[in-house]
Amino acid sequence: MLKDEYKVYEEKMQKSVDSVAADFASVRAGRANAAVLDRIMVDYYGSPTPIQQIASIASPDPRTLVITPWDGSALKLIEKAIQNSDLGINPQNDGKNIRLSFPQLTEERRKDLVKQIRKYAEGGKVAVRNIRRDAMDNFKKQEKKSEITEDEMKQVEKDLQRMTDESCKKLDELLAKKEKELMAV
Secondary structure, eight states, X not given: OHHHHHHHHHHHHHHHXXXXXXXXXXXXXXXXXXGGGTTOEEEETTEEEEGGGTEEEEEEETTEEEEEESSGGGHHHXXXXXXXXXXOOOOEEOSSOEEEEOOOOOHHXXXXXXXXXXXXXXXXXXXXXXXXXHHHHHHHHHHHTXXXXXXXXXXXXXXXXXXXXXXXXXXXHHHHHHHHHHHOO
């Protein structure tokens, strides 16, 4: 019975780790990567739409992304959305495509990006610890109602702590990998 309840919390912790991994993917590391556009929403016919759903994205070389909208009227909207984002890149519009040229990262910008990904990782750890706290509260209520025994409760605490530690370790590994990628010149 308890194993089924563990699954729910384990899945939630994994979703937190996956969310941080997605955040990391959206941080550019000096190379052109379509994932940096994942968070940018275009106001397309009155509804926020991801760029990937209204345009094709190509990378002709390691430092350039070319966005080709399927609907020509979306070109200006995409350009405006990129300018208003925190990407820090000025799009070049040639009438049919939008070019994004990624400059070489400066040492200062690399350090800023490392600070940003550390915040993402810490946010992920906080989310994982909140999930553990919620799980503990749930199991304590069950113990109070005599649905689980004191011994089972002690085992629950150990298992939840193990799951939390594993999730935090995964986050640390992701952070170390992304930091190394960002600091590589």
